[in-house]
Amino acid sequence: MRLLSLQVQDFRNLPAVQLAPSPHATIAVGQNGQGxxxxxxxxxxxxxxxPLRAGRLSELVRWGASAARVTGRFLLKGAEREISVEVGGGTRQALVDGKKASSLEDYFGGVSVVAFTPDDLEVIKGGPDARRAFLDRAVFNRFPAFLKESREYARALKNRNRLLRDGATVDAAYLDAYDETLARSGARLYARRRALMAELAPRAQ
Ligand SMILES: Nc1ncnc2c1ncn2[C@@H]1O[C@H](COP(=O)(O)OP(=O)(O)OP(=O)(O)O)[C@@H](O)[C@H]1O
Ligand SMILES: [Mg+2]
Structure with missing residues (x-):
């Protein structure tokens, strides 16, 4: 994969940037706070x-602008494809070659990125949550179907926890049903994580 061009409009403090990165390495140099x-x-x-840092999508839109847009043209397996994302009015829209993406799998289609920031030290210094989130992002890049599975797990976990919080009023059969879903989707999640770990471990060592 190679990024051929990047276009940024009204994203954070960047009103309009057009960039064709080098096929090798590109270094951004500038004043503090320049962007x-x-x-x-x-x-x-x-x-x-x-978002890499923001909690809310609206933080990404340049102050005073109504929407932000980022477009990238990629060379992927010999073919060019263009993807764009627009943020405005609290929503996010993903486009492939100018048309609304039919699914997230269609949108990503092999595009991947690795970011390393000081916050990534949390993977080592922080709690297991940060490590799981880190691993799951990598798993998703490797196995796109993982997105659906991890959502299923998150939904079952949330519903089950809500039932448990409701305490005495809960029907045990209800809880059993959630246990089963949670176990099934949890086992898939676990297997994916293990498979990726097995691939990564020799290199990490
Ligand atoms: N939504 C936004 N609209 C306008 N400006 C914003 C927005 N969000 C952040 N900024 C501004 O962006 C600037 C920070 O940019 P950035 O963090 O990219 O700088 P930097 O070039 O990486 O600086 P440093 O060298 O200090 O790391 C700040 O001035 C901040 O006020
Ligand atoms: Mg910076």
Missing amino acids: KTNLLEALYFLATLK
Whole structure:
């Protein structure tokens, strides 16, 4: 995969940037607060649809602007494809070659990014949550079907926890049904994580 061009509009403090990165390495140099990290964040957001730093999507839109847009043209397995993401009015829209993406799998289609920031030290220094989230992002890049499975697990976990919080009023049969879903989707999640760990471990060692 290679990024051929990147276009950023009204993303954070960047009103309009057009960039054709080098096929080798590209280094962004500038004053403090000029927008270097914002530029990397725009690229990260394009490739993951998740903000690198922001809690809320609206933080990504340049102050005073109504929407932000990031577009990238990629060379992927010999073919060019263009993906865009727009943020405005609290929603996010993903586009493939100018048309609304039919699914997230269609949108990502092999585009991937690795970000390393000081916050990534949390993977080592922090709790297991950060490690699981880190691993799950990698698993998703490797096995796109994982997105659906991990959502299923998260939904079952949330519903089951809500039932448990409701305490005495809960019918045990109800809980059993959630246990089963949770166990089934949890086992799939676990197997995916293990498979990726087995692939990574020799290199990490
Ligand atoms: N939504 C937004 N609209 C306008 N400006 C924003 C927005 N969000 C952040 N900024 C501005 O972006 C600037 C920070 O940019 P960024 O973090 O990319 O700088 P940097 O070039 O990486 O600087 P440093 O060298 O200090 O790391 C700040 O001035 C901040 O106020
Ligand atoms: Mg910075």
